[in-house]
Amino acid sequence: TLPRTGGAIDEIFDAIEKGRSLTNDFTTTSGRLTEWIFTGHLAAFTGVGKKLEWNVEKMECTNYPQINQYVGRTYRKGWEV
Numbered sequence: 001t002l003p004r005t006g007g008a009i010d011e012i013f014d015a016i017e018k019g020r021s022l023t024n025d026f027t028t029t030s031g032r033l034t035e036w037i038f039t040g041h042l043a044a045f046t047g048v049g050k051k052l053e054w055n056v057e058k059m060e061c062t063n064y065p066q067i068n069q070y071v072g073r074t075y076r077k078g079w080e081v
Helices: 008-018 026-046 065-070
Strands: none
Touching (some): 026 065
């Protein structure tokens, strides 16, 4: 079994300071976790009892297009990415 840690943050500092390997691969799970939380927040805008349908590849709501205004940014001229 894997040794118990004090949590993801403690594990990252142990990896940096003591050269230990991570048991939780933070770099591959953090993006998916953030998107999952973000879509939950967006679902609150759809209203009670309504289902938000999310296209993962396009990062957009397919059944409530008005929700897509909260996804991404509109950059000012000269500040585009």
